[in-house]
Amino acid sequence: MENIVVTGIRGLPLIRAGDNIPAMICERVKVENGDILSLASTVYSKAKGFTKSLADITPSKRALHLAELNKEDPRFVQAVIDASKDIIMEYPFILSELPFGHIGVRAGVDQSNIDDGMVIFLPPDPMHAAAQLREEIRQLTGKKIGVIITDTCGRSFRRGQTGHAIGWSGFTAIRDFRGDVDLFGHELKITEEAVVDEIAGFANFVMGESNNGVPAVLFRNCQPWTGHDDLYFSKTEDITRKLLKEHCPS
Ligand code: GDP
Ligand code: MN
Ligand code: MN
DSSP states (O other): OOOOEEEEOOOOOOOOTTOOHHHHHHHHOOOOTTOEEEEEHHHHHHHHTOEEEGGGOOOOHHHHHHHHHHTOOHHHHHHHHHHOSEEEEOSSSOEEEOTTSOEEEGGGOBOSSSOTTEEEOOOSOHHHHHHHHHHHHHHHHSOOOEEEEEEEEOOSSSSSOEEEEEEEESSOSEEEOTTOBOTTSOBOSSOEEOHHHHHHHHHHHHHOSSSOOOOEEEEESOOOOOEEOOOSOOTTTOHHHHHHHHHSOO
C-alpha cells in the first residue's frame, strides 16, 4: 500500500464570479485516476456568484429581532434567514438547517475572504457542485477523480472548528464497517466511518482559515472504500436536533 500524499494547490488568484475553477486547478496540478480533490466551498461560491452585497439586503422584522438578540448586523442576519430552511436555535448564535440537509452556525454564511460588505453563501446544491466539478475535470484531463466540497464548521461538545464535507462525488460519504470483524473476531455492529468528513478535516488543516490562499487540496493513494451516502441523520434519528428544537423556541 502506498503512502497517502497530500498537496495544497498553491498559486490560485482571488476567485471572482465567472472563474473556471476546474481549469485553474488543472493548470496547476496534474491529477491522476483515483485522486481526491477537496475544494473550499468559499471559492466555489465566489466563482458561481453565490454572494451578495449587504447594501442590497433589507432586513425583515424577524431579522431585526434576531440581530438584536445576537448583536449582529440585521442585513447579515437576513442573509442567514434567506439561506436557512429552518432555524433550529436563535440564540446565543443562529443555528440553521439548510435545504440540502446540512446543519450549521449562521447557515454557513461567511464574511471572510471576500470584499468588505459582501457575504458568501454555501452552494445551494453542493452534491451537484461536486459531481459537476468531477465531470469537468474528467473532460479536461481524462482522469476519474473524486471531489469533496468543504466548509469549516463548529461542532457540538468540543471547542474548535474543523473541515466538514458538504458535497461529494466519486465515492460514498460513509465507509460501512457493520458486519466486519475486529482483530478478535467480534462482529462490528454500529461502526460507520464518515470518511468524507475525515478527508475534509485534513484538507481544512492544509487550507488554513485566513490568508493562506490555498482553497484546494489533492489527496493521492487513498484506499477505496464502500458504504453509503446517508451522512445526515433523519429528523427522527437526530436526538440533538430534536432537543434543541424543544428547548430553544424559535
Ligand atoms: P471556507 O472554509 O470554505 O469557509 O473558506 P475559508 O475562507 O476558510 O478559506 C479556505 C482557504 O481558501 C484559505 O486558505 C483561504 O486563504 C483560501 N481562499 C479563500 N478565498 C480564496 C480566493 O479567492 N483565492 C485563493 N487563492 N484562496 C482563497
Ligand atoms: Mn465557510
Ligand atoms: Mn475555512
